[in-house]
Amino acid sequence: MSSAADKTRDEDHILAAEYVLGLLAPAQVAAVESSLATNATLRAEVADWSDRFGRLTDDMPEVTPPARVWHAITGRIFPDDTVPFWRRLGLPQIAVGAALAAVVLWGAISFDLLRPAMPLRTDVVAEIGRVDTPVHFRAEYDSAASELRLVRLNGGPQPGRALEVWLIAGTAAPVSVMVWPDGAESVELRLPPELARVLSGATLAISDEPAGGSPTGAPTGAVLATGVAETL
Amino acid sequence: MATMERAGTAALEELEDLLARTAMGDRAAFGRLYQLTSAKLFGVCLRILSREQEAEDALQEIYVKIWCNADRYRVVGYSPMTWLITIARNHAIDRLRKRRAAGTSLDQAEDVPDGTPNPEASAIASSDRAQLLRCFGELERDRSDAVQRAYLLGETYAELAKRFDVPVNTMRTWLRRSLIKLRECLTR
Numbered sequence: 001m002s003s004a005a006d007k008t009r010d011e012d013h014i015l016a017a018e019y020v021l022g023l024l025a026p027a028q029v030a031a032v033e034s035s036l037a038t039n040a041t042l043r044a045e046v047a048d049w050s051d052r053f054g055r056l057t058d059d060m061p062e063v064t065p066p067a068r069v070w071h072a073i074t075g076r077i078f079p080d081d082t083v084p085f086w087r088r089l090g091l092p093q094i095a096v097g098a099a100l101a102a103v104v105l106w107g108a109i110s111f112d113l114l115r116p117a118m119p120l121r122t123d124v125v126a127e128i129g130r131v132d133t134p135v136h137f138r139a140e141y142d143s144a145a146s147e148l149r150l151v152r153l154n155g156g157p158q159p160g161r162a163l164e165v166w167l168i169a170g171t172a173a174p175v176s177v178m179v180w181p182d183g184a185e186s187v188e189l190r191l192p193p194e195l196a197r198v199l200s201g202a203t204l205a206i207s208d209e210p211a212g213g214s215p216t217g218a219p220t221g222a223v224l225a226t227g228v229a230e231t232l
Numbered sequence: 233m234a235t236m237e238r239a240g241t242a243a244l245e246e247l248e249d250l251l252a253r254t255a256m257g258d259r260a261a262f263g264r265l266y267q268l269t270s271a272k273l274f275g276v277c278l279r280i281l282s283r284e285q286e287a288e289d290a291l292q293e294i295y296v297k298i299w300c301n302a303d304r305y306r307v308v309g310y311s312p313m314t315w316l317i318t319i320a321r322n323h324a325i326d327r328l329r330k331r332r333a334a335g336t337s338l339d340q341a342e343d344v345p346d347g348t349p350n351p352e353a354s355a356i357a358s359s360d361r362a363q364l365l366r367c368f369g370e371l372e373r374d375r376s377d378a379v380q381r382a383y384l385l386g387e388t389y390a391e392l393a394k395r396f397d398v399p400v401n402t403m404r405t406w407l408r409r410s411l412i413k414l415r416e417c418l419t420r
């Protein structure tokens with residue numbers, strides 16, 4: 001076996017381990033995740049490292065959590081004791097299609113749950129909605145980096161529809177921040193300076209819109225959740 | 233595999249089945265899954281976060297994630313306990329990193345949650361775990377610590393470099409070499 005081949009193989013093994021440990025920069029994470037979709041060897045290596053490092057938890061004693069934790073969980077996921085609408089409608093069912101685009105999306109949304117996010121120096125936060133609103137998101141803003149992270153806690157768009165995130169500063173008209181990518185758990189984006197300036201104290205809102213987002217540039221559907229951005 | 237031992241009395245097949253049914257919205261299955269696995273995941277949250285209230289909040293969010301995402305379990309090729317532990321560890325690490333970024337940490341979170349062998353734990357440890365600890369033992373002490381700090385405390389290259397007082401690139405080289413050695417030992 002050539003040493004060049006060994007090197008490449010070692011490099012993949014290390015990359016998989018660094019990915020599992022959460023040591024990679026965001027661009028590297030994105031590169032690993034797009035390879036995961038098509039590279040079964042890398043996928044197996046990531047699963048193996050997760051299993052190996054997971055054994056470091058073997059000696060952590062089991063502790064039965066207090067009953068209030070289960071009550072809180074069921075209160076969040078079955079708020080009105082009917083099947084929650086996002087399950088009735090179904091989150092994107094993962095079908096491994098032949099199309100590469102579908103495969104890449106599959107990789108991205110299946111693995112984002114399985115890695116730690118990069119740390120932000122959050123100084124502005126907003127809770128958009130609550131556990132009992134149709135959708136529930138959290139916004140975290142790092143003003144030094146102008147990075148806004150939006151995390152979907154609950155809910156999602158109805159089939160054929162989209163969720164759009166808006167920023168409303170005082171009495172100004174709502175400005176579109178983004179259309180939520182279908183199936184995403186969290187999204188990070190750089191906030192343009194004119195929005196960054198007015199974020200603290202502004203209202204963030206999520207509305208139900210046609211697929212692709214509002215055709216008019218203003219919210220057209222129901223407002224599903226709102227929250228005020230507060231400086232920590 | 234460590235999976236069966238880790239899950240205590242829960243058999244691999246039962247966890248597989250419960251996750252599949254949870255993915256279809258079966259609440260009873262989700263309840264049973266919680267019964268079988270929450271003590272383990274709570275233990276992980278407590279050890280990583282060291283604060284009980286925060287560990288409870290984390291556990292709550294972890295199971296909401298599990299409920300909402302059980303349909304993704306099959307795609308990634310993990311064993312059920314590895315999938316659950318990975319979600320729990322990553323969520324707890326996210327919180328710990330936020331705490332550090334906010335500068336409010338370091339009181340209780342400084343110690344490496346104990347991954348090093350103690351005789352009692354080793355005696356009852358699974359053979360997989362015993363092998364992992366033996367392989368960590370083959371690394372230099374500092375380097376073994378650094379890898380464990382990355383997994384158990386979510387420390388980044390920059391944080392590890394500062395802790396061990398070496399340049400970031402040196403830390404990266406150390407750690408990457410250690411990972412190759414670990415893997416060689418584990419697949420021997």
